[in-house]
Each structure stands twice: as structure tokens, then as C-alpha cells.
Amino acid sequence: MDEYQLVVTGERIIEPESGYSGPGTVYIKDDSFFKVERERPSEKQLKELANLTRLIDATGLIVGPGLIDMHVHLREPGREDEETILTGAEAAAAGGFTSICCMPNTTPPLDNYGIINFVVERARSAKVRVYPIGAITQGQKGEIITEIGDLVEAGAVAISDDGYPVMNSGVMRNAMEYARMFDIPIISHPEDLGLVGSGVANEGFNSTRFGLSGIPGIAEEVMVARDIMISEFTRCALHLAHLSTAGSISLVKEAKSRKVAVSCEVTPHHFTLTDDLLESYDSNLRVNPPIRTKGDVEAVKEGLKDGIVDVIASDHAPHSQEEKEVEFQAAPCGMIGLETTVGLVVTELVEKGIIDWMEFFKKLSLNPATILKLQGGRLQVNAPADLTIIDPKKRWVVDPKRFKSKSRNSPFIGRRLKGKAKYTVVAGKVVFEAES
Amino acid sequence: MRLKSRHLLGLEGVSRQDIELIFNTAVTFKEILSRDIPKVPTLRGLTIANLFYEPSTRTRFSFELAEKRLSADTVSFSTNSSSVQKGETLKDTVQNIEAMKVDMVVIRHQAAGAPHFLARCCNTKVINAGDGAHEHPTQALLDLFTVWEKYKKIDGLRVVIVGDIKYSRVARSDIWGFKTMGAEVAICGPTTLLPYEVERMGVEVYTRLETALEGRDIVIVLRIQAERQQAGLLPTIREYVNRFCLTPRHLAALKENFTIMHPGPINRGVEISPEVADGPYSVILSQVTNGVAIRMAVLYLLSGGRLPNSRRKAKAS
Numbered sequence: 001m002d003e004y005q006l007v008v009t010g011e012r013i014i015e016p017e018s019g020y021s022g023p024g025t026v027y028i029k030d031d032s033f034f035k036v037e038r039e040r041p042s043e044k045q046l047k048e049l050a051n052l053t054r055l056i057d058a059t060g061l062i063v064g065p066g067l068i069d070m071h072v073h074l075r076e077p078g079r080e081d082e083e084t085i086l087t088g089a090e091a092a093a094a095g096g097f098t099s100i101c102c103m104p105n106t107t108p109p110l111d112n113y114g115i116i117n118f119v120v121e122r123a124r125s126a127k128v129r130v131y132p133i134g135a136i137t138q139g140q141k142g143e144i145i146t147e148i149g150d151l152v153e154a155g156a157v158a159i160s161d162d163g164y165p166v167m168n169s170g171v172m173r174n175a176m177e178y179a180r181m182f183d184i185p186i187i188s189h190p191e192d193l194g195l196v197g198s199g200v201a202n203e204g205f206n207s208t209r210f211g212l213s214g215i216p217g218i219a220e221e222v223m224v225a226r227d228i229m230i231s232e233f234t235r236c237a238l239h240l241a242h243l244s245t246a247g248s249i250s251l252v253k254e255a256k257s258r259k260v261a262v263s264c265e266v267t268p269h270h271f272t273l274t275d276d277l278l279e280s281y282d283s284n285l286r287v288n289p290p291i292r293t294k295g296d297v298e299a300v301k302e303g304l305k306d307g308i309v310d311v312i313a314s315d316h317a318p319h320s321q322e323e324k325e326v327e328f329q330a331a332p333c334g335m336i337g338l339e340t341t342v343g344l345v346v347t348e349l350v351e352k353g354i355i356d357w358m359e360f361f362k363k364l365s366l367n368p369a370t371i372l373k374l375q376g377g378r379l380q381v382n383a384p385a386d387l388t389i390i391d392p393k394k395r396w397v398v399d400p401k402r403f404k405s406k407s408r409n410s411p412f413i414g415r416r417l418k419g420k421a422k423y424t425v426v427a428g429k430v431v432f433e434a435e436s
Numbered sequence: 437m438r439l440k441s442r443h444l445l446g447l448e449g450v451s452r453q454d455i456e457l458i459f460n461t462a463v464t465f466k467e468i469l470s471r472d473i474p475k476v477p478t479l480r481g482l483t484i485a486n487l488f489y490e491p492s493t494r495t496r497f498s499f500e501l502a503e504k505r506l507s508a509d510t511v512s513f514s515t516n517s518s519s520v521q522k523g524e525t526l527k528d529t530v531q532n533i534e535a536m537k538v539d540m541v542v543i544r545h546q547a548a549g550a551p552h553f554l555a556r557c558c559n560t561k562v563i564n565a566g567d568g569a570h571e572h573p574t575q576a577l578l579d580l581f582t583v584w585e586k587y588k589k590i591d592g593l594r595v596v597i598v599g600d601i602k603y604s605r606v607a608r609s610d611i612w613g614f615k616t617m618g619a620e621v622a623i624c625g626p627t628t629l630l631p632y633e634v635e636r637m638g639v640e641v642y643t644r645l646e647t648a649l650e651g652r653d654i655v656i657v658l659r660i661q662a663e664r665q666q667a668g669l670l671p672t673i674r675e676y677v678n679r680f681c682l683t684p685r686h687l688a689a690l691k692e693n694f695t696i697m698h699p700g701p702i703n704r705g706v707e708i709s710p711e712v713a714d715g716p717y718s719v720i721l722s723q724v725t726n727g728v729a730i731r732m733a734v735l736y737l738l739s740g741g742r743l744p745n746s747r748r749k750a751k752a753s
Contacts, residue, residue: 208631209448211548211570211605280556281549325527325557327547329568
């Protein structure tokens with residue numbers, strides 16, 4: 001019998017690409033998938049395997065390709081007190097992610113070859129794969145496009161000015177036109193700053209009640225519409241980050257019906273939280289785009305259900321306690337999410353029948369891999385052996401003391417969730433194993 | 437008798453019973469204020485901090501006077517600087533308050549929710565003296581009290597609030613308070629100064645002053661700040677004056693025995709003409725007098741202490 005690095009066998013292996021869901025066994029050798037079989041070995045074979053190699057019997061668990069979070073903020077370089085590439089990767093592993101893509105709004109931003117290279121080098125000792133996303137414009141100022149060719153050569157898998165919109169439509173057009181040459185998508189942070197004004201919360205009845213200045217849904221939607229039009233014109237692949245409104249979802253739906261090369265993502269907080277919660281003025285709820293109305297949450301879920309929304313991404317945004325422990329309007333935007341995403345998706349979407357496990361692995365693994373042309377997302381022979389094994393029945397409470405992230409800014413602290421990563425496997429190595 | 441809440445953060449959700457309790461308590465204090473020595477030992481030994489992160493003359497004086505009339509020990513702090521930029525100031529202040537064993541905090545702040553932030557992270561009782569565009573509950577209570585004194589009731593009165601509703605904390609507190617007490621409330625202002633879905637607060641919305649005033653008992657005029665024009669929400673102050681300034685020619689539309697109110701400070705000739713502001717139906721100065729009595733009532737009720745002149749002995753602590 002061959003010697004394997006790791007063998008995983010279970011009653012429920014999910015192959016999102018082929019659509020197979022059922023018993024199976026994954027054999028890993030030399031950091032890659034060696035064999036993927038749609039059956040379980042006999043008891044006798046299992047015993048033999050267990051003597052020769054590390055064997056994970058995933059009975060009662062769900063096995064799928066390693067999860068990919070295509071939208072995280074790692075704060076290195078610049079704010080290593082909030083998160084580093086290594087601590088972010090550790091949080092990712094604990095949350096079930098085998099790959100993460102880090103946004104360029106660091107200090108300084110990821111806008112040149114050297115700094116992308118720095119991230120790639122740092123990431124070599126990280127627990128999970130870290131793919132940098134380069135800036136669209138130099139200094140993320142929205143004026144002059146970056147050396148996108150260099151960024152791609154250094155390892156950038158997409159470009160984005162995330163954190164800031166590219167306000168000038170002409171600059172966005174140039175960026176898309178130029179990026180097309182390198183066959184990478186542009187990730188848009190859709191936000192019209194003129195419409196945002198001094199806004200800090202969704203503009204609606206609740207912003208009126210709580211006296212918080214409003215960010216209307218149209219601040220997002222006009223940019224979604226604009227970027228769809230520029231993408232259609234330039235034929236550059238467009239990915240829309242963190243959509244939060246019913247209007248945005250319907251714009252994407254309409255664009256997809258016209259076969260525009262557009263994809264989009266939503267975050268767990270935009271399908272779980274509504275703006276009536278701002279009654280507490282808890283600054284952990286301050287996020288951009290803001291948490292919206294019940295109607296928006298329903299539309300986002302509908303988009304997840306009918307496939308308009310391709311990807312679920314955490315938008316993991318660490319902030320220090322001293323920065324967040326202030327008045328709501330003075331707090332920086334964002335919340336951490338790497339360690340709560342799986343639990344929220346299982347509890348709020350899978351358990352409630354909005355998506356099934358096949359869609360779970362599409363939106364959290366196959367689709368981001370396809371959009372960014374990464375190797376993961378598939379249980380394919382010779383592909384890198386990244387796996388996420390989930391305990392769908394695990395009940396747990398979000399406890400800040402257990403976070404591997406350096407930051408604690410989560411509005412989900414104390415929330416009861418169902419479903420958690422049991423094992424995270426990167427290149428055939430178990431990088432995280434949950435305590436039972 | 438006690439209020440239901442430990443703090444006074446806003447009037448949204450405050451019950452009619454609580455508002456009536458505050459009124460009845462204020463009546464007692466108003467009588468005390470008319471005495472030769474308008475001071476009672478009710479809050480002796482209690483320490484109150486007045487934190488004013490935004491310029492204020494009348495609200496601050498009114499609170500300080502109310503506290504002194506009740507014999508509380510007070511410390512006050514006032515700044516013009518925008519501390520929103522460095523919010524840790526507030527957190528540091530919280531810790532200092534804790535350390536100095538302050539019993540109650542009165543806070544005015546430009547950030548909506550700042551009093552809630554204090555209430556959440558320290559043990560003292562918090563009174564909101566105005567937070568951003570959110571609420572200004574004691575102002576609304578004194579408005580309500582002034583109306584209640586004059587009409588002996590609030591139920592069924594027809595109220596209209598005119599001006600910058602969007603950025604007004606007074607408007608929000610007045611709407612909740614008057615609604616709770618059974619009044620019919622309308623608002624009137626230019627559409628750029630009306631907040632989103634404000635009708636869901638249970639108010640009628642008007643954009644034409646003449647129509648909004650028809651058959652009203654009470655007109656509450658709000659201050660227009662020049663910065664609204666600078667922010668592009670109004671084309672010119674001139675156009676605002678032409679369309680929304682309350683002048684004598686408007687008054688015929690109102691009900692007999694009508695009342696004109698303004699939370700101050702007044703921009704004469706902008707939102708209200710001098711003749712109207714100083715007319716006999718204006719209760720603007722009674723509002724100021726009542727402010728002290730209302731704030732004494734709120735301080736007293738939140739302190740959970742004894743009523744003045746009560747024969748009941750305080751329990752040894």
C-alpha cells in the first residue's frame with residue numbers, strides 16, 4: 001500500500017465543481033491530492049491505512065475544498081498592533097479558511113512591486129495561503145493607476161482600492177482597460193462619496209430615530225451601476241465587493257442577464273444584522289457599507305439563494321480596542337470576521353435552508369477560486385491539497401478570548417452559533433484542529 | 437416614586453406615567469424656586485458632573501442652577517473643541533468620573549449616542565443634555581411642562597414644529613414627548629431638512645408653512661444654523677426666510693389662545709420675526725424658567741432621593 005501524507009474519509013464529501021455530494025475518500029501525497037474516490041474504504045483497509053498514515057475519519061463531518069476568503073484586511077504593514085499577516089492567517093485557519101486575499105489599504109498601501117513582494121515573502125511562514133490584492137491607483141488616491149503589470153508579477157491576484165472608491169469614472173475606465181491586459185479582475189468598492197457625505201449609518205427610519213447622519217443605499221447603487229457599465233464597455237472582469245442593498249443585488253441580476261463579466265460578494269454581517277440594532281450605538285456595528293434594513297437583508301439572502309451573489313467574504317477588518325471604544329460616529333469602520341463567518345453562514349443560511357452545502361462550498365471556495373484564478377476550490381488530482389472539514393452540528397458561543405485574531409472588534413460576541421471548522425488542511429498539513 | 441429608567445437618555449419609549457411624575461415633581465420645585473431662599477438640601481452629598489463638549493449657555497446654566505438649588509456638589513467642564521476627532525477623551529473622562537465617585541453625569545455632546553456610551557461603560561447615572569441630532573429630553577420635558585401648565589392638559593392639542601427637523605435633537609424629543617402625551621404633531625420645513633421616513637415617527641409632514649399652521653395650538657420654531665446653507669441644503673438664507681420665517685401675518689391661521697415656543701437661541705428675522713418672538717403669546721422666557729424646575733425634578737427623581745419637605749427619614753446607609 002502507498003504511503004500517504006494524509007487520508008480523509010467521510011460520508012459526505014462535497015465536490016462543488018462536479019456537483020458530487022456523498023461518501024468519499026481523499027488521498028494526499030506530496031502536498032497535493034493524489035486520489036479522490038467516491039467511496040469509503042472497507043473497515044479492513046481503514047485499519048491498514050491508520051497504521052501507515054495519518055487518517056481523519058470524518059464521519060458526521062462535511063469535507064470540502066479549502067475555504068477561500070477573498071476579502072480580508074491584514075493591517076501589515078502599518079498597523080501590526082491590530083493584525084499581522086501571520087496572526088490574520090492564524091485566525092483564518094481557525095475559521096476554516098485555507099486561503100485569504102488581503103486588501104491593499106495598509107500603510108503604506110500595496111501599490112508597488114516591492115510591497116506586494118513583501119507580503120508574499122511574509123506569507124511564506126503563514127499557516128494558510130495569503131494572496132495580496134494590489135491597489136488600483138497609486139497611494140489609493142484615485143488619480144493615477146498603479147504598475148498593474150508589476151503587481152501581478154509580484155503575486156497580486158486582483159486589484160482594488162478597497163476602503164476607498166475610485167471616484168473619477170475616467171480613472172476607473174483606464175484601470176479596467178489596462179487591467180484587462182493582465183487578465184485579472186478589478187474589485188470595486190462601490191461607494192459615491194458625495195452621496196455618503198458625513199453619513200455614518202444606513203439612511204432610513206432608524207438613522208432618523210437615532211439622530212445618526214445617513215448613508216443612503218443609492219450611495220452604493222450608483223457606483224454599482226457605473227462600474228457595471230464601465231466593465232461592459234471595457235470588457236474587464238469586475239467583482240463588486242460587499243454589496244449591501246436590495247438595489248445593488250437587482251443591478252447585478254440585470255447585468256448578469258446581459259452576460260456582463262460581473263461577480264459579487266456579500267458579507268455575513270450584511271445578511272445577519274439590521275440597522276435597528278444601532279439603538280445601542282455599539283461602535284462594533286459601525287461598518288462600511290453600513291448595516292441596512294430588514295428588506296435589504298432579505299434581498300441579500302434572496303441573491304444568495306438564487307445565485308446572483310457568487311461569493312461570501314468576511315471583510316475581516318481588525319481595529320484596536322482604543323480606536324473602537326469611542327462615540328459611534330468617531331469609530332473607524334469595520335469588524336473582524338474570519339473566525340465567525342463559517343458559524344454565521346451555517347446558522348443563518350444552511351440551517352435555514354437558504355443555501356445547501358454544495359452552495360456553501362461554491363460561495364466560499366469554488367467561486368472565489370474561479371474569479372481570482374486560484375488553484376484551490378476543487379478536489380482535483382494533482383491540485384494543492386487544501387481541505388476544510390466542518391462539524392455542522394457543533395454548537396458554540398462567540399468568545400473574544402478564543403479569537404486568534406489580534407483584534408476583538410466583533411458585534412457577534414456572545415452570539416450562539418451552529419457549525420464550525422473541525423480541521424483546516426493546507427497543502428496536506430493539518431494547520432488547525434478544533435478542540436472537541 | 438421612581439422613574440422606570442436609571443438614566444435619562446431620550447424621550448423615545450418614556451411612558452406617560454413617568455412624564456406625569458416629572459411634571460408633578462416639577463410643580464413642587466417650581467414653588468420652591470419662588471421662595472425667598474430658593475434652595476433645598478435634597479441632594480446634599482450627591483456629586484454631579486456637567487460635561488459640555490459643545491458650547492451651551494442656557495442648558496448648562498439651567499442644569500447648574502438646578503443642581504445648586506438642590507444643594508448637590510457640582511463640577512463642570514466645557515469645551516469648544518471638537519473632541520469627536522479624538523474620542524478617547526470621552527473614554528478617559530469616563531474612567532476619571534469612576535475614580536472620583538461621581539454619582540451623576542449630565543452630558544452634552546456633538547455625537548449622537550455619546551450619553552449611551554457613558555451609560556454603558558460607567559456606573560454613574562447619565563442625563564442626556566443633547567446628543568448630536570438625536571435627543572434633548574430635558575428640553576422637550578420643559579416644553580411639555582410649559583404647555584401643560586398653560587392648557588392644563590396636552591391631550592388633543594395640535595402642535596407643529598417648524599424648521600430644521602433633520603439636524604434637530606429638540607424636534608425628535610418633542611415629537612416623542614408630545615405624541616406620548618396625546619398631542620397631534622406635525623412638522624414643517626424644507627425637504628432637504630426633513631429626515632428620511634420621519635412620517636414613521638407618527639407625524640404629519642408639511643412643506644408649506646401657511647398650510648402647516650392651520651388650526652394649530654402650539655408652534656415650536658427651531659433655530660436655523662448658517663452651516664445648513666453652507667452644506668448646500670438651502671440655496672440661501674433669504675429663500676428660507678421668505679418661505680418659513682414665522683411672522684405676524686401667519687398668526688391668523690392659528691387657533692385662539694395659541695402659543696409660540698422656541699428652544700433658543702433665537703435667530704431673529706431668520707426663523708421667527710422679532711414681533712412674534714416677543715409677542716404676548718410667546719412663552720419663550722417661561723420655557724427658560726421652567727427649565728430649572730424640570731431639571732431639578734429629573735435630577736431628584738433619578739437620584740432616587742426623598743421629596744423635599746418629606747417627613748420620612750432617610751434610612752441610615
